[in-house]
Amino acid sequence: MNLENIVKQINTWYPKNNLPIPINQPTINEKDINSITDTLNENWVSTAGPIINEFEEQLKSEFDQKEVVAVNSGTSALHLSLLGLGISQDDQIITTPLTFVAPLNAIKYVGAYPFFIDISQKDLSLDINLLNQYAEINFVQKGKFTFDIKTNKKVKALLSVDVFGHIGDIEEYRKFCDKYGLKLIVDSAESLGSKRNGNTSAKFSDITTTSFNGNKIITTGAGGAIVSKDEDFLNKVRHLATTANTETESHSYFHDLVGYNYRLPALNASLGLSQLSILDKKIMEYREIHKQYSNLVNKVEDIEIFEETKGAKSNYWLNLIMFKETISQDEKIKFLKELNKIGIGARNVWNVLHQLPFIDRKHLLKYPIAESIFHRGFNLPTSSLIIDAKN
Ligand SMILES: Cc1ncc(COP(=O)(O)O)c(C=O)c1O
DSSP: OOHHHHHHHHHTTSOGGGOSBOSSOOOOOHHHHHHHHHHHHTTOOSSOSHHHHHHHHHHHHHHTOSEEEEESOHHHHHHHHHHHTTOOTTOEEEEOSSSOSHHHHHHHHTTOEEEEOOBOTTTSSBOHHHHHHHHHHHEEEETTEEEETTTTEEEEEEEEEOBTTBOOOHHHHHHHHHHHTOEEEEEOTTOTTOEETTBOGGGTOSEEEEEOBTTSSSOOBSOEEEEESOHHHHHHHHHHHBTTBSOGGGTOOOBSSOOOBOBOOHHHHHHHHHHHTTHHHHHHHHHHHHHHHHHHHTTSTTEEEOOOOTTEEOOOSSEEEEESSOOOHHHHHHHHHHHHHTTBOOEEOOOOGGGSTTSOOTTOOOOHHHHHHHHHEEEEOOOTTOSOTTO
8 A cells, every 4th residue: 555645646636725724614704703793792792692592592493402502512512411411420321432532521520431332334323233232131120220230330321423424323222222211312513414314313312412613514613502302401401501500580699509601602602693504505515525535535546435324414524534454553644644744634533432541441342343443544624615626
C-alpha cells in the first residue's frame, strides 16, 4: 500500500481555492446574524428570554416529541439525562466502545459502570445479536431490577450512539430494553435529521440527546438538547439544569437539590432557531458530498467508504473512510499529518473507549469490529461544497 500515492489522489479531489478545509465547518448566513443581532438588541443574552422557548418549540416539532429542554452542550444533555433517571454509583449502563468520549464521560460523572458491547459492521452501533446473547446468559431478574451476574451490578439503561450520522438498530434496542426493563437513551449528537425506516431514533427511545456544537450539522455555537415523551422526567431535567431553584416565581433562591448551570443562553438559542431552517438543505448537501466521496474512494484501490444500511437515510455528518487492510497507528497518523499539511482537515477515528486508561478492564469482552474500524478508519471533511464535482 503506497500511502504517498493515496495522499496525492485525495489531494486532487478538492478545489485548490477552497483550502484549507476544516473537518466540518458551520454554514452561517445573513439570517443567523440578524437573529443574533435581534436578540442582542432585545438585551436577552443569558439563560432567560422568549427565544429559548421558541427554539425549544421548534425542536419539539423537529423531533416530533412532547418536551424538549435546550442546554449548553451535548455533554451536559447526557449528564442531565442520567441524573434525571436517578442513575448513580455502580449502576450499569450498556454502551458502545466506538464513539466520541462524551457519553462515557457522562456515565462516569454519575459514578455508573460502563459496560461495552461490540458494534455491528452494518450501522456502526451496538450489535443487537451480541447484546441479546450476552443478556441471555448473564442477566437475571431480581424483583423489578435486572442484574448482571458477571459484573454484579444493576443494569439500568442502554446508551446507544448514532455514529457519524447513522442510526443503530433502534427498533430492536427498544424490544431489548422492554424485555429487561431498561431505559433506552440515544445520543443523537451526530445524527440530527437522520432516519431509519422513516423514523428518527427519538421515536423509539425514552430519551434522546443531541449537540449543537460548531462542528455539528447545525450549530448554536455550543449547545445541546434533551427530548423525551416523558414530561415529568423533562421537568426534573429542566429543574436540575437551572440550579434546582424552587423559588424562581417569587424571585427568591431556594435549592432543593444539587443543581447545575446547564441552560442554553438566549444568544445561542437565537442562532439555533435560524440554523434549524437550513437543516433539510444541509442534509441534502451532505448526502450529495457522500455520493461524490463514494465515487472517488471507489476509484482508489486500498481504501473503502462506509455506506448506510438498508432502510437508513443518514445525514452523513462525517464520512468514514477505511484502509482495506490494517495499518499501524503510526503510519495512519503520518498519513493524516500529510493530508492536514496540504490543507485537508482529515482526522482519526476515536480511540476505542474500552482501551482508555480510566476503564475497569475486569469485565471487558472482545471488540473486534470496533477495533478494526479504529485501526483502519479516518474521516475526510464534510464542509459544505468542498469537492470538485468535475472529478
Ligand atoms: C456522539 C457525541 N456525543 C456527545 C458529544 C458532545 O457534544 P458537545 O460537544 O456539545 O458537548 C459529541 C460531540 O461533540 C458527540 O459526537
